[in-house]
Amino acid sequence: MNQKILKTLEFQKIIQELTSFASSTLGKEMISDLHPSQSKEEVMQWQEETADGVQIERLRGGMPIPKLENVRPHLKRLDIGASLNATEIAQIGKILTTTTETRRFFEELKETGIEFYRLYTITDQFVTTPQLNQRIRETVNEDGHILDDASPALRGIRVGIKKGENAVREKLESVIRGKSAKYLSDALITIRNDRYVVPVKQEYRNHFGGVVHDQSSTGQTLFIEPKAVVDLNNRLRQLQIEERHEEDRILAELSEEIAPYSKEIHNNMLLLAQLDFIGAKAAYAKSIQAVRPEINDDNEVKLYSARHPLLDQQTVVPNDIFIGGEYQAVVITGPNTGGKTVILKTLGLLQLMGQSGLQIPAAEESQIGIFNEVFADIGDEQSIEQSLSTFSSHMTNIVSILRKMDEKSLIIFDELGAGTDPQEGAALAIAILDQIGSVGSSVMVTSHYPELKVYGYNHAKTINASMEFDVDTLSPTYRLLFGVPGRSNAFEISKRLGLSPDIIQNARHLIDGETQNLNEMIADLENTRKMTEMEYQEIREHVNEADQLLKDLKTAVQEFWQERDDLMKKAKEKANQTVEQAQEDAEKVIADLRNKQLESGIDGAIKEHEFIDARTRLANLRHEEALSKNKVLKKEKAKQSLKPGDDVKVQSFGQKGIIVEKAGDKQWVVQMGMLKMKLDESDLILTAPEKEPARRTATLKSASQSHVSPQLDLRGERYENALARMDQYLDAALLANYPQVTIVHGKGTGALRKGVTEALKRHPSVKSFGYAPANQGGNGATIVEFKN
Template identity: 75%
Template sequence: MNKKILQTLEFSKIIQAVANLAASDLGKEQVLTLAPSIDKEEVELWQDETEDGTKIIKLRGSMPIPKLQNVRPHLKRLDIGASLNGLEIAQIGKILRTTTELNRFFENLKESGIEMNRLYDLADNFVTTPTLNQLIRETVDEDGHILDDASPALKGIRTGIKRGENNVREKLDGIVRGKSAQYLSDAIITIRNDRYVIPVKQEYRSHFGGVVHDQSSTGQTLFVEPQSVVELNNRLRQLQIEERREVDRILAEISNEIAPYSKDILNNMFLLGKLDFIGAKASYAKNVAANRPLIHEDNEVKLLSARHPLLDPETVVANDILIGGENQAVIITGPNTGGKTIILKTLGLLQLMGQAGLQIPASSESQIGLFTEIFADIGDEQSIEQSLSTFSSHMTNIVSILDRMDNKSLIIFDELGAGTDPQEGAALAIAILDKVGAVGSYVMVTSHYPELKAYGYNRPQTINASMEFDVNTLSPTYRLLIGVPGRSNAFEISKRLGLSEEVIDTARQLIDGESQNLNEMISDLENRRKMAETEYLEVRHYVDEAEQLHMDLQTAVQQFYAEREELMKKAREKANSLVEETEETADQIIKDLRKKQIQGHVENVKEHELIDAKTQLSGLRQEEALAKNKVLKKAKAKQVMKPGDDVMVQSFGQKGVLMERADKNHWVVQMGMLKMKLKESDLILTEPEKEPNRKMIASVRSESNSHVSPQLDLRGERYENALAELDRYLDAALLANYPLVTIVHGKGTGAIRQGVTDALKRHPSIKEFHYAPPNQGGNGATIVEFKS
């Protein structure tokens, strides 16, 4: 992947944001080397690791990785036989302790049954060294200071040092607090050249004897070691030398203990850095509300609800960005400052992030491609040093892109062909797009040229798109509209700003017919898109209801079969129990018959007859004995069904109406919106519902009259919620016996207004409806009159 694209799309800012989330220098080093890959297996591996990291954040908060130092230089010194200092050993000890903690952390995750894609395999490569950990912990603290208990000799020496320091200080305290204090510049005890001294006025330098170790900058104060403490200081100094020798011996001993584990420590350090790196990627995904993208082998990119990660998440507008498949080229048109360039950068940057193993700020159903190269020509790259114009600079870059692109490249052009004569620029833009299309690269381009709108409309595998503009507010909405080219809004804007109709009409006559037809075509496409969007929302509402009903039916069927199987099992067990009891009785009867035959009491009873009787009795044991249940047969016989009857469908627990007989054993049943072919044995006739008492309705209407407002406000509601609220309100208004009501739906995009109009047309109790007068809201409200 070329490095220029990383700078153009500000990928380095993403990397820096991730690096700031790393807990250690080890993780930060790995983040800073992050770059997109063109190997699918590698990208999938990286995405697996990031997904594992996000799962840990959701379940455990984070991995227990503290700030760690790079100990590679320390280990290299060990390899050549050098000894480490206390701080270096402490840093290695921290690596080993963290290794143990992480190993225990992942064991706990595994025991909890939490599944991971890759991190368990990583954790299995840790090498724990409990003996070495304990040795370092008992010898060195976290700051690298050698502990007193590191050896008995060191403890004895340090005890002697403390005793010697106390003796020296007591001796000097006697001087500082005694009669000789008058000869001192200050009543303090300090240290010079590792020996305790006192500040003596220059003129009394010989009063205390001893050794002068230093003097003040003015020369008025001498730092003197009095003769009375010279011997004490000498003994203290000797102990300090012995302490240093013992510390060096201990450090050399520990260094020798660490040296055999240098490769294991280096391996652990790398793994800790890797886990910290993965944790930083996961933390960034959480911060930008990112999801893992799917990878499409044929480079069909679908970024759903995509957001640019460097923009303010509170104000950024999410867009669906689609390219690939049937749309090899996407041409975006629209006004300046409408967000076209941001769309290009979002596409390129999210693709780079996905190929680098980062999750992207888009919905979980989004998918990216796997491009070998991403090229971009964005912004003003005019070079003063090279004396190139804006057009020349862009064209130089475009020439380089055309020379290097292939059928697995993604190309982004901002204002293609701009900076020169419009006619020539448009021709160049079309020729460049033809060249890109011939190679098979995927391209997204922004432009103002109307010729490109026609190109996108007529050329195969090419689609128009635009940035929506709200003429009412004279401002862009930053919404990307796929399939609709941008159109000029100059006349509408000028009209709203007060330009006279005469001037506008004159301007309309001056533009050529082809441009006028193009704008009319775009306007028609916009209207059709809005109508399709409204119809889609309505159909989506019904589809959601149908899906929910289907799920309920599936659940009911499963419950029915489970309960039926359980009942059949119990019935078979009971039937078999009865048969077994009968067989026992029969056996006893046969025994009695044989006994009587032997004794001569019964004549003409043959043995084969006894065997036949036994066989017939055994035949009473049947698996489907309940199928001959006479009680159920009688109950079924009483049901004489005919079309129009109300029935209860037992398997679904729902009421329905018989429409027609499908065959001898089946009926077509209407249940709400669904018609189903059901077995007659599954249906039970029910009593039809009685019509409500009209007097009761009148009382309900009069009672409800005080609780229903004559006006319904649907502004701000979602489309589905608005239509449901409208339906409930119309029923309530009819019960309240209102002659007419007002529906306030606002103007907006017109989706809710159109939905209200369609609903009112279908309602059987509405006599007529029309928009409100201008002083009562105009076409932002509808007056509805009910039938009397």
């Protein structure tokens, strides 16, 4: 993209502000190289990186990147076998330490489940060197000073140096505080040529003997090393030389250890610089309250509540700016100082920022395009009285733009055609806009020409816009209005300022009718716009209320379904517990029956009352809880008063009986056929007495003598065989004096069930029949009740 647009729209000021948020030298260099990209993929990648940085800024306050130096020169010297000094090694150590800390920082973020677009991909490339880090940390500190513990020899030398310095100081202290103090210019100890000296008056230079190392600018003071400390200074100097040699040896050795990791260090440095660059973009976005723009594939720019980033974000007036799509050209008109130029610069600068991977100061859902070029012709002077030279300068720039533009260009013209005759300037402006329209570039232009207002009405994909002006306060509001051309408001302003109404009226007569009609039309449009805006605000409030109600309703529904699911879950858990308990109890009944079967022997049989008792126990598992909680049944039972001789129905197994006597609290002895059983009162329902049925004349066997099962299983039998078996079984059951029996025929295809039903309908001794309860087989079994 051309460099001129970056200067015209002051993009470099954005770079300067962005640089202040970077920590590392290389990070600042990357910012200085920042430029708009023409590749959508590259812009998307940059925007994703910035979005990652903004997320870290929000969650953690930024990335832990300290101030880092560019160590490329140090690494190049290592590559050619040179040794580094302590400061250079400390700078490399800081990069390695920061690498370890940064990697640990992102590993912790990954463990917490925080997702990023690209940052994990970047940090996974770090190469950590824990042993080398430790070695550098033990040798030099962050300020580049070699530590005493770098080697035992260095520690010994430095101990000797400290003792030697103390000895020299003590000797010189005795000089400056003794009798010889009067020969000194000042009572102090200083250093010249790395040796301790005292300032002596020139005339007493021979009093101390020793070596003169320096003199003052006037020559009145000599800095003399007294003879008494020469030997001490010599020994101290020798230790200092040994110290330097040992330090050089340590640094050379450490440089050799660092050299094999030159590429890894360089790679880590670049990655840290990239993270610093991303962090700077995020911090800058936070400072201007920016958002990530969406990328529009059709190059439609939709900036909502856009603000110029270089203006005070607290006072700047936000504006919605649209261009592209059905608005290929936007013509902004209106008075001077109304903010037209700021709108142009805001559009161009935010587009450049977006294509550079920066977030923009606008509202959510704002969109930018990907333009090959952004062109601008913006001048500081906007009067139609500009000189010819100024007009020529602008036209030269416009000619260059027209030559380079294409369908993916964004063009910004400030006061197009100004600086020459108004009629000629307006004609040129219209011709230029026609040329741009034929190519397909997006263009936004400001102007004072009324001809361009008409152009905005009459041309497709062209819309008028204006900067709002408050006539009551005689000041601009800096609000951009789409669909309404601007007007100068000269008459209204003059009237407010006290100009005679007669003069204003004469002026109105002097302007042509078309201009007058245009101004009146614009005034009507402004009034209509204000009314529409008020209605829109009212509708918006209603929509917001409806949205809130919908949100509350959705929340309530979600809570309802959540509560319902929780209750269902608890009910299922409780039901499962009940079923499990019932199964355990059933298993106990079955086990009891098996034990009785075994005890009775091979030829023995379980007594009928034992079967009935087992069946009662199983039935009680199903009915007891339900009956105990049935309030209606409780109420009805409370009404009945049982007494010996009453006819009752035993619910547990559906048989009728007669109460013989009371057996205890809420228990009765009931005669059912040949059996007497002690039953709970809750299991008995009082029934109307029946007439004594006629006795069968045939001699019947008792149930205990018949060895006939109260249940017949026909499953697996052929149709004819099954019906024959059932006919024989019914006769045997009647002889056994069973009040009812169960026929198990299964569900299957339903053929056998249908045959059983038809046979039972025709049987003369069958009183009634019906499918078994669900827990006893359902429609896979039929319970048959015989006539008395």
